[in-house]
Amino acid sequence: MPGEPEASGDLSFHQLSAVSLQALSRGEGGASVVAEILAAERSRRLLLLRALDEGMSKGADASEAEGLSAGADSSEGGPPQAPGTAISHRDAWSLLERVQRQAPEVFEDVLMSPPTGRWVSLALHQTRGKFSDDAPLWVVLGHLSALAAAAAARAGLDFAIAVPVRRGLVQLPTLGCAVLPVREQWSVARIEARRGTLRITGEHGEVLVPRDAEAKANVPDWHPVRRVVLESGDRPKRLTLEELDPYRTFPRPSEPRLLSAAEAGTWEGMLADAWEILLRDEPESAEAMRYGLLAMVPASTRERFRPYSGTAGDAFGGVTASCPDDAAQLAATLVHEFQHTKLGGLIHLQPLVRFQPAQDPEELFYAPWRDDPRPLRGLLQGIYAFVGVTRFWRVHRYAADAGQVPSAHFEFALWRTQVWSTLNLVRGHERLTPLGRYVIEGLRERSAQWLADPVPDAELALAREAVADHRARWRAYHLRPPAAAVEDAVRAWQRGDAQAPAGLAAEPELVPDSEVPFLDSAAVLARYRLSEPDGAWRHLAAQDSGVAGGVEGASAADVLLACDDRAGARDALVAELSGKGASVAAWAGLGRALAGEGQADRAASRLLLRFPERARAVHEAVEAVTGRAPDPVRLAAWLGQGEATERQGLSGGSGPDRP
Structure with missing residues (x-):
């Protein structure tokens, strides 16, 4: 299996340093903290892949008997006939192992892509009957072959492999998406990489993609992954503007949503400006995001002053956001969502809330940033995120353009009050673990320092x-x-x-x-x-x-x-x-x-x-x-x-x- 450790009598476990834990408990943490969390997330993702591999291996013979190979009739749950194709998870694992040996940096990039984490989690849940996608299970599991093909193509390997086709789309995560003429909702395509060309063949047509990255954008029926560079110099911040991967969205996968040239230009400009604001006003957060913020998923524009944003715990490093009103709003959104990312990584190591038996009613609370009552776990996520938002506006109000200063004072005063009252609401709650109590006390200590900060009377x-x-x-x-x-x-x-x-x-x-x-x-x-x-x-x-x-x-x-x-x-x-x-x-x-x-x-x-x-x-x-x-x-x-x-x-x- 890719990334599997050598057999040993000793097992090592990830453990945050005392310095990192103290920083996280105060809602803070820079590049070194994120490096520790990322290492743990990498191991977690490999463990999830291993669990999925074991489940797929056990079910491989049964799957083939049920028609999950080439030539089965689609009405029986398998892919329609496609000449010379057969989706095989064993081929996918073998190809991923080749990539890991010959191009480890590409393997790591594909492994740690936020949609990859989302996919492996959903796939595991679906194999256990805990989640239902509209795609058949063989399409969901076949996404592993698409990951392997994308990694191998980026690594420059020659290979051939079968991959699923979703409504005419061949998804190659972190690389791009091909559009094939198809009649079926779900089908199979064959991908071959030879002598610098990627040939993607379906039952009714094919797409040829040169491996040269710049040429890909000019190929008919091919959409390359869009990447942006937010900072020049010797330490540029690169970010994927993710429009294509079906697992970029949550709680369910979705079709690609391609940006127009104007939309892409707006996003790239806003991200660049927001990044400059973060470098100036939130330098520690910016350094953390330099390593841990991996992908931005654009969402539809929302009502002014009501932006939408979200993260999924399994998609570490990915942020979904609507087009912002201005760069400062986007900077605050990035801080907000990256707080969720950091806390999610901490919770993957140790919970903040004790398990509640399913038969016990869920206790719900007032959350001043939501319309609906929230459970304790969700409330803690909100507290942690808005501690970061408060911290951002506290500094930004002294660096904003003159016309934006009153609004920045208002945001600081608003969220300072809401965070403080909610921290006091949950402090000492019986369901908090020792780590949960430690984090709440750390956040209270940090937030208490802001209560005496002056704010103009009107705001x-x-x-x-x-x-x-x-x-x-x-x-x-x-x-x-x-x-x-x-x-x-x-x-x-x-x-x-x-x-x-x-x-x-x-x-x-x-x-x-x-x-x-x-x-x-x-x-x-x-x-x-x-x-x-x-x-x-x-x-x-x-x-x-x-x-x-x-x-x-x-x-x-x-x-x-x-x-x-x-x-x-x-x-x-x-x-x-x-x-x-x-x-x-x-x-x-x-x-x-x-x-x-x-x-x-x-x-x-x-x-x-x-x-x-x-x-x-x-x-x-x-x-x-x-x-x-x-x-x-x-x-x-x-x-x-x-x-x-x-x-x-x-x-x-x-x-x-x-x-």
Whole structure:
């Protein structure tokens, strides 16, 4: 098997140095830390390949009997007939071993390509019945032959091998993709490399590809892998702009998405500019990424100020991202996703969270960067990623162009607050392993140093409003007070009691709402306000479509709040909540609109920003009983009375954020 160690009585294990572990526990770590993680990831990937090899070897005879060789009828699950072709994993392993001996650097590049890690993980899961791809199993397993062919072609070897064809596409990972005329969804092609030419032959045609890299781009029906160079000099940073490999995406493989010349130019320019920002503002992260950031997968453009990005734990070094608004946003995205990459590598060595039996219900938490409640493992990933984001904006706000400085101050203040509150939420949780507790304490120590950093008043106020708005919206959508307490409150309201019964202060129930719409609207509107104080967004933001210039999830009242028209927002929100079909998010908006008013309004504002779920539940119940919606401000003020409400908070213990 490629990369298999010599037989020995002793087994060695990967272990992070104390210095690297300390750096990772603080959300940091440069090139030396990534080198240790990469070594462990390489061994892990070889072990996964070995497990897959053993499974394929055991099933080889059975597969051939079921028709997984040339000439079988496709209706039986095997490839259609293709003259002279037979997919053989033994041929693939043999070819990979040749590459490893004769061109080890090429072998390592193919082995450590992010999509390779994703493929071997999915293939193993599919052989064990834990994952279902739309491609037949023989196509999934046959991808090994495609990897071997790509590696051998790059190494300049002469060879011949059969590979699967996916909807007319012959994928050669890290090399390119050929397009064949085919009639079947899944078929087989033969690849031969002789005297400087790669011949890819299918049942109905072939593609000839010269081995010269520059000539490949001019070959019909051939798409080479796109690579970019982000830095000149003697240490250039090279990165694959991955459009082709089916395993570049997650959770499922996908068809190639070719960039136009204009899109490719935009990406290359943005990446180069973002890299320069990282070299200046995040030099340690840049050095880590120099070795550990391997591929960027472009995704479709998203709404402004709402970029999409993601990583998969099995695809170490790969980042998926939508086209960014600007280079600073992309730099922050790269930091964010590389934090996930580092933490994923650490977790592959030792878990941060204890195993939870399948029969036990999953505990869910408030995550201030998400719309949905998150399990502990996911919450830790978010904390770790946004520690990096906070660190980036903390420095970048002093180096950004003058027009971007206010936005950078806002981002730092926003994420500093969100990270700190969430760290305190999970600190000491019983399911954290000793390593998990060590990491949380390291992140708290690092984050605590940022709490006293000055932020201009205007940006700090906007960040605080965005924090409060997101949290209040999340509670209004996902939490429900005890039903008996709501019934008592309705009766007390009808009797004219001076204040609501104390039972409403009991811990609410978490009832996840899968239809929650964009809880970050206040933050997005704040970004518009800071970047374009007098821009057209004031007139467009309340439209339904982000594509049309609107902000998804934002109402006209939200825009009024973003423009500091609290009186106008109050009137709009009261009218909405007094009618039919009011948005759940309107309760949070009303809480913001009432802030700073008279004593009764301040009590209502506190209630709506801390416990909007109470106002929503009682309001709906009163309307159901009486047929008439109560005045939302008067109801919120009534609910806000009493010492029990005043004493309730959002953090610590087993409070409402950790139901």
